[in-house]
Amino acid sequence: MIDTYPLVTIGVPTYNRANLLGRALNCIINQDYQNIEVIVADNCSPGNDFEKVIESYSHKIANLKYIKHLQNIGSISNFIYVLDQANGKYFM
Numbered sequence: 001m002i003d004t005y006p007l008v009t010i011g012v013p014t015y016n017r018a019n020l021l022g023r024a025l026n027c028i029i030n031q032d033y034q035n036i037e038v039i040v041a042d043n044c045s046p047g048n049d050f051e052k053v054i055e056s057y058s059h060k061i062a063n064l065k066y067i068k069h070l071q072n073i074g075s076i077s078n079f080i081y082v083l084d085q086a087n088g089k090y091f092m
Contacts, residue, residue, distance in 0.1 A: 005035040009088030012040045013078040018049035025057045037063040041082045044072040 010028060014021055021040065028038055038061050042050045045068075054066045065085070073081065083091060 006089035008036045008090045009086035010036055010038045010092055011082035013082045015043040016045045018053050022053050029060050037088060039065045039082050039085050041078050042068040043078045044069045
């Protein structure tokens, strides 16, 4: 069955847009494909809005990982970081 439905990683590098993160996660939970992992990498946004969004989706997305960088590493480095964390055969 794993060969039929390989793991797909959905990477979400983000900064300061917690409201848009909720919209993105809503789209993910409405997908038919079930063998996914979701990796959200917050690039050191101020406050704890992202943690609240992640908390509200943690029971809806079984394989949801959240990382908050301690310092802003830049958008390209954050994207590469998410890609490096991916375990899926496919990445988007």
